[in-house]
Structure formats: C-alpha cells, structure tokens
Amino acid sequence: MERTIGLVTLIAVLVAAFALTGSTEPTTLRLTWWGNQTRNDQTIEVIELFEKKNPGYKIKPEYTSWSGYWDRMAAQAAGSNLADIMQQDFKYITQYAESGQIIPLDPYVNKGLNLKDVEDTFIEPGKINGKLYGVNLGANTYVFAYDPAMFAKANVNEPNPDWTWEEYLDTCKKLRKGLKMFADNELGFATNNISGLEHYVRQRGQQIFDPSGKKLGFDPKLFVEFYKMDLDLTKDKVFAPPEVRLEVTSVENNLLVTKKAAMSSVWTNQIVAFNNAAQRPLKMALFPKDKKQVKEGTYLKPSMFFSITKDCKNRNAAVKFIDFFINDVEVNKILKAERGVPISSKVRAAMASELDETGKAMFEIIDLAGKHSSAIDPPPPAAFKQVIDVLNDVHYKMLYKVITLDQGAKEFFDRSNKILAEAL
Amino acid sequence: MRNLLSKIRDTLNNDNLAGYLFISPWLIGFFAFMVIPMGLSLYLSFTRYSVLTPPVWIGLQNYKEIFTADPRFWQALKVTFTYVLGAVPLRLIFALFLAVLFSQKRALVGLYRTMYYIPSLIGGSVAVAVMWRQLFGVYGALNSALIKAGLIETGFGWNTHPKTALLSLIVLAAWQFGSPMLIFLAGLKQIPASLYESAAIDGANWWQTFFKITLPMLSPIIFFNLVMQLINNFMVFTQAYIITGGQPFDRTLVYILYLFQKGFTYSQMGYACALAWILLFIIGVITAFIFKSSAGWVYYESKGDF
Numbered sequence: 167m168e169r170t171i172g173l174v175t176l177i178a179v180l181v182a183a184f185a186l187t188g189s190t191e192p193t194t195l196r197l198t199w200w201g202n203q204t205r206n207d208q209t210i211e212v213i214e215l216f217e218k219k220n221p222g223y224k225i226k227p228e229y230t231s232w233s234g235y236w237d238r239m240a241a242q243a244a245g246s247n248l249a250d251i252m253q254q255d256f257k258y259i260t261q262y263a264e265s266g267q268i269i270p271l272d273p274y275v276n277k278g279l280n281l282k283d284v285e286d287t288f289i290e291p292g293k294i295n296g297k298l299y300g301v302n303l304g305a306n307t308y309v310f311a312y313d314p315a316m317f318a319k320a321n322v323n324e325p326n327p328d329w330t331w332e333e334y335l336d337t338c339k340k341l342r343k344g345l346k347m348f349a350d351n352e353l354g355f356a357t358n359n360i361s362g363l364e365h366y367v368r369q370r371g372q373q374i375f376d377p378s379g380k381k382l383g384f385d386p387k388l389f390v391e392f393y394k395m396d397l398d399l400t401k402d403k404v405f406a407p408p409e410v411r412l413e414v415t416s417v418e419n420n421l422l423v424t425k426k427a428a429m430s431s432v433w434t435n436q437i438v439a440f441n442n443a444a445q446r447p448l449k450m451a452l453f454p455k456d457k458k459q460v461k462e463g464t465y466l467k468p469s470m471f472f473s474i475t476k477d478c479k480n481r482n483a484a485v486k487f488i489d490f491f492i493n494d495v496e497v498n499k500i501l502k503a504e505r506g507v508p509i510s511s512k513v514r515a516a517m518a519s520e521l522d523e524t525g526k527a528m529f530e531i532i533d534l535a536g537k538h539s540s541a542i543d544p545p546p547p548a549a550f551k552q553v554i555d556v557l558n559d560v561h562y563k564m565l566y567k568v569i570t571l572d573q574g575a576k577e578f579f580d581r582s583n584k585i586l587a588e589a590l
Numbered sequence: 591m592r593n594l595l596s597k598i599r600d601t602l603n604n605d606n607l608a609g610y611l612f613i614s615p616w617l618i619g620f621f622a623f624m625v626i627p628m629g630l631s632l633y634l635s636f637t638r639y640s641v642l643t644p645p646v647w648i649g650l651q652n653y654k655e656i657f658t659a660d661p662r663f664w665q666a667l668k669v670t671f672t673y674v675l676g677a678v679p680l681r682l683i684f685a686l687f688l689a690v691l692f693s694q695k696r697a698l699v700g701l702y703r704t705m706y707y708i709p710s711l712i713g714g715s716v717a718v719a720v721m722w723r724q725l726f727g728v729y730g731a732l733n734s735a736l737i738k739a740g741l742i743e744t745g746f747g748w749n750t751h752p753k754t755a756l757l758s759l760i761v762l763a764a765w766q767f768g769s770p771m772l773i774f775l776a777g778l779k780q781i782p783a784s785l786y787e788s789a790a791i792d793g794a795n796w797w798q799t800f801f802k803i804t805l806p807m808l809s810p811i812i813f814f815n816l817v818m819q820l821i822n823n824f825m826v827f828t829q830a831y832i833i834t835g836g837q838p839f840d841r842t843l844v845y846i847l848y849l850f851q852k853g854f855t856y857s858q859m860g861y862a863c864a865l866a867w868i869l870l871f872i873i874g875v876i877t878a879f880i881f882k883s884s885a886g887w888v889y890y891e892s893k894g895d896f
Contacts, residue, residue, distance in 0.1 A: 240641045265643065409747020410728050412837050424729075548640075552856050562838040566752055 192224040193483045196249035199227075200235035204504060211500050216490055223483060243267050248475035250484045254300045256291060256468055260545040263299040268473040270297040271485070278485040280493050288509040291468040291542050300471025301488050304506020306435050307466050307535045308361050309450045310354060316428040320344025325451035327538055334454040335395060341428045342404040348427040349404050351420065353396035354453055355431040357411050357561060360554050362431065362453075366392045368543070369459035379547035381583045386575045394571060397564060408565035417443050434528055435469060435506055441524055450531045452538055464535055465542040469506030507532040549589035553582045635863035645860060652864035663865070665840050666848040672756060673844060674823045677763035681823075682815055685767040689774035690804070703775070710768025719832035722762050723749055752841045755834050759842060762829055770815040777811035778804070809888045817877055824873050845869055 199209060206229050213225045228249060230238060236258065242248045248267060262268045275281055275298065281289060284302075292300035310325065317324050322340045329337075338349035355362035364374050367384045376383035399405050406414075406421060414420055417436065421427035423444045432440055434450065441448055453464055472491065474484045491497055495516040498508050507529055508514055514529065521529060557578055564574040601607060610617070635652060637645035656663050692703050712718050725731050726748035733745035749758045781804065789799050805812075827846040830836065836843040836851070849869070853862030 237641065244644065407747075408838065409750040412747065412750035412834075413723070413727050413729075549856070555851075555855075558837075559839045566838060568752070568839070 192222050193480055194224045194226060195251060195478075195480065195483055195487060196226045196228060197251045197487070198235075198239070198249040199229050199253035200232040201229055201253075202231070205229075208501050208504060212491065212497050215497065215500070216487060219490075220486070223487075225487065246477055248477045250475060250478035250480070251472050251487060252475055253303075254471040254473045256471075256545055257550065259292070259300050259471060259473065260294055261548055262473065263294040263297075266476060268299050268475050269478070269481070270299060271301065271474065272298050274481075274485045278482060279489050283493070283510040283512040285509075285511065285536070287466050287536065287539070287541060288468070291466075291545075292471055294545070300468070300473045301492060302468040302471055302509050303492065304435075304469040304503065304508060305466045305532050305536075306433055306469045306506045307464060307532065307539070308355060308365075308431060308433050309452055309531055309535070310350075310429050311422060311432045311437060311440050311448045311450055312429040313422065313444075313446065314449050315446070316341070316345060320428070324449070325454075327452050327534055329451075329454050330457055331395070331454045332457070335399065338399060338404050338429075339402070342402070345428060347425075348406045348421055349399075350406075350427050350429040350431070351414055351422070352405050352411055352431075353392075353399065356393065356396045358554075358558050359431075360550075360557055363389065363392050363557070364543075365453050365463035366456070368465070368540070369456040369461065369463040371460040373543045375543070375546055375550070375586070377544065379589075380586050382553075382579060382586070386579055389575045389578060390571055393561065393564065393574065396561075397571060400565060408562055411565075412562075422448070434531055437528060438524055447523075450527060452531075452535060455538075462538055462540040464539040466532070466535060466539055467542055503528065547586060547589060549585050552585050552589075556581045556585070631863045631866060634860050635867050637860040638858075639860040639863075640857045641859055648860075652861050653868070656861070656864060656868065662840060662843065662848060666843050666845045669756065669841070669843050670824060670826075670845040673760060673763070673826060674820065676757075676760040677823050677826075678816070678819045680760065680764035681767050681819060682770055682812070684764055685770035685815070686774050686808075686812075688767065689771050689778055690800075692771075693775055693778040707768040707772065710766045710771075716828065716832055718762075719829050722758070722829070723833050726758050749833055750838060752838050755838065755842045759826075759829055759833065759844075762833075763823065763826070770819060773811055773815055774808065777808050781807045806889045810890060813880075813884050813888045817880055820876060820880070821873055824869065 197209075197213070199205070201209070206227075209229070210227055213227055216225060217223060239248065239252065243262075243265075252268070254262065254268070259268075271279060279301070281301075288302050288305060289298065292298050292302050312324070314324060320341050321344060322337055325334070325337065334354075341347075341349035351357070353362060355365070360374060367374055367388050370385075370388060372384035372388065374383060375381075396405065400407060406427065410421070417423060417439045420430050420440070420443075422430035423440065430440075431453075432450075437448070437450060456463070472488045474481060474488075478484050492508070493510055493513065495513055498510075498513045498517055499520065501508075503517070503525060508517065518526075518529065560569075560574045560578045560581075563569045563577075564571060569577065634645055636647060636649055638648050638651075639645035688706055692699055692706070709718070723730075727733070728745035728747045728750070730745070730748075732748065733742070736742045737745070746754075748754050785803050785807070786799060789803060794802070825846055826844050827850065830842055830844045830847050831850070834842040836847050845865070846869075849862050849865045852858045852865060
C-alpha cells in the first residue's frame, strides 16, 4: 500500500514537471542551407541574434556544402522530414513547388512577412504559377569584369551602360590590337554557359526554353548570329582558342586574372573572388544592348531563396524568422551581402555607408542593372543541365571546326528538343 | 530456466559462433557496403529514379534505351576501349621492362625501385591529375620547353585538343606502372637461378634467355597483372574527371564518367545503375575470356595442383 502511494506520488510529480516544462518549451524551428565557412558563421550569428531578440524561439541550424545539399534534401523530402525553413535555388524551386514540398507564402505577405520595401523585380523570381514560394535573399546579375588599366594602355574607351554589340566587338578588336593579347576568354558567357545566348535571345523578345518546358523557345537564326560573333573573333585571336578555354576551370586560371586577357564575363557575387585572385582593381560593365532589341536582355537573378516546407508545423514562426532575415538592418550588417545584394531598399540604404570598395561596386552595378533590365524568365525545366552540356559539346565542335555553324545550330536544337521532350 | 541458461552457454561456447564474431567486422562491411548496395543498384536499374521522387518500376526500359537510343553510351564505350587497349599494354610493358632492369644486382637499385614506385603511390590521386593538367597545359611546362627549343611557336593543348586529349590520359596511366612493377619484381625473384645458369652454359644470349625462360616462367604473374589492370582501367574515373572532364565534345568521356554524369549531374540514378551493371557484365565477359585463353599461354610449374 505504501509502495502504491509512493508510485502515485511519483507519477503525479512527473506529470506536473512535464506540464510545467511543456508550457515554457520554446518554439523550435529547423533551418537548412548550403554554404561556405563564411556563410555558416554569419548565419549562426544571425540565429543567435534572433533568439536573443525573440525569447521563446529556438532555431536549429543544419548546413552542408552545395555538393551534398540536394541529395540530403531529397532524402529528407522522401521521409517527410524536411526542415521548417530551407534554402532554395532558382533551378530547383520549381521541382519542389510542383511536388508540393514547399508552401505558397502569399497569405503571409505584409501580414508577418514585410515586402513593402522590396521592388517587384526581386519578388517576381520566387513565384511559380503566380504564387510566391520563395523569398529572395539577394540580387545577382552577370556583367563584364575588366581591367581599366589595360583599357587605358590600349587607348580604348571603357564601356558605358548603353553600349551595343557592335561597340562591344569593336572594343574587343581594339584591345587585341593595342595589347597584343586576348580581349576576353570568349564572347561574353558563350562558353560552358548559356547566359550569353540567353541574353541575346531575350533582347529579341524570345526565351531559351518554351514555357511548356518541352522544347527550346527561340529562333535558330539567333543561335547562328550569336555564335558567329564568337567564331569570327576567335579566328582573329581576339578571343582565346578552344584549347585555352578548356583550361579555364576556375577563377584562379581565368585569363583576366592571369593577365592574358583584358575582360571576362562574371556573376557579380564572384567579383570578390576575382579581385582577390587578380590582385589589381577591376571594374564592372553591363552586357551590351542590341540595336534591334525589343527589351533589355539583362535581368536580376535571385542568388537564393528561403522557402517554408510542407513539414513545417509552426508556419508563423518560420515567417517571422524570414522577415527578420531580410528586413533587419543589424542582420544584414552581419551578412555583409554574402548571399547577394539585399532586396530591401531600406536595408541597402542603411548599409551603404559601411561598405568597402568591392561591396560598393557590387551595390552600384546591381543598382545600374536594375535600371537596364527586364524581368527574369521562369525557372528552367529540370533537364536544363543536359541542355547546357549539349550546347557546350556543339560549341567546341564548331570551334574545332568539326562541324559548321549551321550544322551546330541544327544539332543543338535536335538534341536539346529530344532531351526536353523525353524529360519528365 | 536452468535448461535455457545451459543452452545459451552451449551456444556461446560454440567455436563457429566465435569465428563469426571474429570476422563480424568484415561481414558487416561486406553486407552493408557490398551486398545490399549491389542488390539495391540492381533493383534501381529497372526503375526511373530521380532521387527526389521515389523510384518507379519501368522494367527493361533503361537497358533498351541504352542500347537503342543513346549515342553517348557507344561513344563512352569506344573511348573506354581505346583507353584500355592503350593504357594496359603500355603500363604492363613499362612495368616489366623496369622490373627486369631493377632485378639486377647493382648499386643503388633499391633507391631506384623506390623512386619509380612513387608515381603509383600518388597515382590515382587528385593532386597528380591536377599536376598533369598543368604539365601538359597550353601554358604548361612541356610547351614551354618545346617553345624554348624552337620546335613550336605557340602552346599546344595536349589535354584539350580532340586529337591528343585521350592520349594524354593514356600516357598518365602508363606512367603509373608501380604496382604491376613490384609484382613482376617479386615474380622475377621466384625464377630459379639454375635455369639461367644452364642457359648460360648452353650459350644462350640475353634475348633467348628472356623469351625462353623469363617470359614463360613469369606468365602466371603476367596473367594476374593483366586481369587486375584490365579491371582497374575499365573503371578509370578520377584522371578523366579532373584533367578533361570528358572534353572536348566527349572525346575523353570514359564510361564511369558518363555514369557519374547521368546519376549525379542529371539525376537519372536508375539509368546510371543500369550502366553500372552493363559495365560489370562487359568486364566479366572479358575476364572470363582471358581466363579461358590462359590455358594456352600461362605456364604453371605445378600442373594444376591448386
């Protein structure tokens, strides 16, 4: 009898203890991202700040490098065990939205998630089928990085934001003549990359992929026009020959960095790495315009997103964190635009005074690009990586003169359309 | 109760159980990292599996597509066979040549053996691949030397030109002759000196000795090295991945590199698994063929006792 009473008392105490701790149990959220050491340290600092300012919330960080990230997310998605907030990428977000792994955020916009200080061009890329699935964490765009000292030496004018393809080609030829070295590795983002062709195609009001995602969406004539520029100037040694281009595999052996060329196409967030590797001041210029253009080719790309997953229980808490992440000035001073230029104009203004030279240049070029750009095309279909590899294949065949330009256009369209049609 | 205890004691005292316990680390590894993954991969080869969504059973469709509608598969096979046919004989000949040199009793021979083995120690590593890229690069050491010597005017892309890229990989493979060389060396030491002595008395020259004594006596070792090198070279990946990445236009797309692209870059894991099983089959058939043929050219002193 005594034992029973003892047991009952014990249970009562335990229940009470659980009930008590239960009432003060903090709201816990899991947050996943890919990144480097700098990003990991900064993000954890932001999490600590959030927890300090919002007692009762706890964020559990889970981070890996890019290479392992998507395998891990796939496994978590399969087990219905995704983190509450996940970092998303422009190329993957469609897949995750369409398979219902992440949820639309429209009900929270300006009701918990303040986007009042954010321009539409920054919000738009996070929308799939008209609904907002990801909050953009920073803006990025492609530009030319160039060495102003080399331009001066060759007595060539530095680019202005309104320069045309003709002026660009002319500049390249003059650089070759004046410096007796390559003007650039290649025609702007023509090699191992689809961004150059995309820029050209967009200027004519078309897009690389048909909205259905089942075929290419532009006139093969544009392919021929664009790659003719590259092949012609490669023949004249204005751009590097294929065997040299194939060896440019990193920032460190980019010809601009190794002083064998005066320009290189880059993404703005790479400029920090380029500056460090080149050990000399570089400037940035927008991609050229087209005399026949119906719209601007340049666009601002979201560097990455935060999305809320279907496995998230406390969605209001997740929204609260994302709102804090994009709108809080103190947070963004910690982040130092490492995820791209902040999307809130208020935050940008508050940060402006504290930037170093590179940071300033990055903010300025994004600002300039904002004025000379049009909205980004919808995210590419899942098979886009294969299409880029086909483009690369065809491009080198043309450069090594295994096939002609017209044969190249045909091969690129035939193979890409087959891949896109068969992809799920 | 007592009965049960004694039963447990009996079981624990059983020698077989102790044996299994002792090899359990290996057994666990064998099942967890070999048998189960292989079974899974066989199953996945009959599915469409994008990693993000669960696998969907599609029967033989992957295999059908590989054989009937995939020109890159045939390109990868062509590249891989060219590579193997170039790399394996070159490597074995080099290894044998050096082993014969180093089996002689001369001063510092131990030092030479060690030095020539070093490339193979670091052989499959990323560092060597990166070095190779530099050495044969357009702005690399080889071109600098050739330009200095006045043989060429501008750098040639040995690793990147469609005509030489695969050759560069084959030369790298030939250079990593260390492990077959060591095995040849061990084999050479096993050949009884009396055979050479009697040959010398009979007045045989070096070539006769080599072809009539060394080669036949070494044939089991050659056989072993041939099989091992064939298998290894069919599975070449690191060098191609780092030095050429399959470029230019798939001229160096070795089989495993293609498999890797399909599985990890394009998320077609089912397709990649099917590719893996086809390679296993090809290697199996070739190895079986060599085993069959060995009766005709491999000489065992103890006739088939093992």
